[in-house]
Each structure stands twice: as C-alpha cells, then as structure tokens.
Amino acid sequence: MADLRRIRTPLSQHWRRIRYQLVPVVSFCLAVGTVFWLWGQQSGRAFAVGEVEATRIDLTAPDNGMLVSAGGPRWELFQSVRKGQLVARLDDQQLKAEIATHQKRVLALKKEMSATEAQLRVEFARLERDEASFEFEKIQRLRRMELDVETIRLEILDREGQIAADRLELSLLSERLAQIDQLVRDKVETPARHADLKREHDVLEKQIAGNQAALLEARNQRTEAKRRAKAMENSLNLPTTRPAALETYIAPVRAAIAVEEAVMKEISLEIAALEVRVPFDGMIREIFRRPGQTVRRGEPILTIVSDQTQHVISYVRQHHRVGPQVGMPVEMRVRTLPVRTVKGTVKEIGPQIVRVPRQHLSDPQVDEWGLPVRIAIAQNQALRPGEMVDITFKPNFGK
Helix, strand or coil: CCCCCCCCCCHHHHHHHHHHHHHHHHHHHHHHHHHHHHHHHHCCCEEEEEEECCCEEEEECCCCEEEECCCCCCCCCCCEECCCCEEEEECCHHHHHHHHHHHHHHHHHHHHHHHHHHHHHHHHHHHHHHCCCHHHHHHHHHHHHHHHHHHHHHHHHHHHHHHHHHHHHHHHHHHHHHHHHHHHHCCCCCHHHHHHHHHHHHHHHHHHHHHHHHHHHHHHHHHHHHHHHHHHHHHCCCCCCCCHHHHHHHHHHHHHHHHHHHHHHHHHHHHHCCEEECCCCEEEEEECCCCCCEECCCCEEEEEEECCCCEEEEEECHHHCCCCCCCCEEEEEECCCCCCEEEEEEEEECCCCEECCHHHCCCCCCCCEEEEEEEEECHHHCCCCCCEEEEEECHHHHC
C-alpha cells in the first residue's frame, strides 16, 4: 500500500488557532495591566467640583434723595460698565441751596470782620494814648496778624464755596453735553448746540482751575500768617500783657468761621455722596431703582457683577484623602464647549471645614462638608464667573 503523504495544515489555520487561543489571554493581561497602571496614576489624587468665583456688589444710595440721569444711556440688564463709570446721581437742588446759604453766611462774616477790625482800631487807639510802649506796638502788630489769619480763612471759605457750586454746575453741563453728543450722532440735535455747551463747559472748567490755584495760594498764605502770628505771640510773653479787647472782639468771629469751615467739610462730603460709580469692570445684573425714583440711604440701586475672574472655589472632602497645600498644582476641566483643561495652583486654604454649597454636591439631597480652597488661574483663561469645572488635585507636586 502506497504511503499516504501527510497533509500540511495551512498557515491561515495556524494563525486562526493562535488568534482564538492566545489573543484573548494577551488582551486580558493587557487589560489587567492597564487597570493597575491607571489605578497607580490616579491613586493619591482628589477629584472635586469647583466654581469660578463671581464678584457681585450692590450699588446703594449714598444718601436720601431722588435719582437723576447720569448722562449716559438708559440702564439695561447685562449692560457693560467700566470701573469708575458714573451710573447714578442724586438730585443736587437741596445741596445747591445749602451752598448758596453758606456763601451768604461767609459774606456776612466778611462784613462782620470789617466791623470788628474798625472796632479794634478804635479800641487800640484809645489804649495807645494810655499806654504807649514798644511792647504795645508789638501787640498792635499781633492784632493785625491775627486779623489777617481770619481774613484769609474767610477767603478760603469763599473760594471753596464757589468751587463747590461750580463743580455741581460742571457736572450738570457734562451730563447735558453727553446727552447732546448722542443726539448729534443720531442727527436729532444740531452741532451748533453741542458747540455752545462745549464752550460753556470749557469756560467753567477754566474758572474752577483758576479758583483752585487761588485756593492753594490762600492756604499757603494762611499757613505763613499763622506762623508769623505764633512767633510774635511767643515773643510777647502772653497772656499776661495781652489786652482783653483782642480776644473780646476776635473770638466770636473766629468761632463763627470755624463753624462755617465745618459746614464746608460737610458740604464736600455731601457732594461726593451725590455720585454712584462702578468699582470694577463688569455688567449690570439687576436694576432696583431708576432715575426719577426717590431712594433712602442704603437702598440698592443696581447690582454689578464682574465679567472677569482669576480664582476658582472648591471644597476638599475628607474621603478625598489629600491635604491641600498652598502652591499645589491643580488641573481643571471645563464642562462647556469647547472642552479644555486649565491649570492652576492652590492660593488660599480655608480655616475650617464648612458645609458644601448645593451646586457643589454630587447628590443635592445629601449634605457634605469640606475644606474650602481658593485656586488661582491665569488671567487669560477666559472662564466665566459662576461656571462649574471638574478639578483634579496633584498632591505630589513637591516630589
């Protein structure tokens, strides 16, 4: 019987057998290795939820009064505002009346000062006949110096009152100029009207600048006059040789001037309280009052929120098994499109464990407690305030 040749198994059959028997084993081993590798990579890290810090502030009424237009566009929700921008003003009619009354009192004090100087001149002429001496001549010089000090104080008050009144008028002109400027762009008002207001505005600005220069000079003169009067008083060994008439006539005027100086300081504070300005760049989130409405001191007018931030707030739970440290690197995954990873570092750590806010909870029905941390991010990351991000802490940063 002829020998039968052995039929060789095709290579494809061998490869199929290897694939069916060996590949599953290799795949299983690779999967197990990958699991352990991932486990090692993730062990020691902590995952949490963070919220991009949102700066929010309520602009409140600085005093009682009626809101008037600040000269800009009408307030709208989500309207952008800039740091230092004037967004609200209180009506200044009552303050203008107070300034006018103050100026009249200063004018009356000037007349009273002239009368006091005339009375002192007569009184010292009488005393000079009874007591003519070198010391008495010094006292007369002291009288003139002290009167000069009070006269300069009145001049300062007069300048301050005029500057305050002009600033209120300039503020009104600035508002009207801004409104006319918009109307001219909309071709509702003629450029000639804008030019007239601009000319009036510039003239008033120059007037204020001139009064401020004169006010500065008057204050320097007051300082020098006080110095000379004090030096003269020290050289006379007063009050033993000081005539009673000097204090009798000057003291009431001096006290009245001091009262008006206090009134002027109060007026300055009231002028500053007329305006409500934005403390940072952002946008209007809520509107509580509008121009034409009366407000009381402390009542909210607008809510401003910042449109930029550099920090993220997160809470490290106890089961995270990581102790956050200042400077620890952090990776944050943004949930909104486009999905991207933002790097940051732990900047500040809270002093105690606190209740985690609701928006940070994985299950809103279950309360959690955690250690608050504040994470600094780069300024150019463009994260939206209030946005939620997924955070990975990297505690091995010091290794």
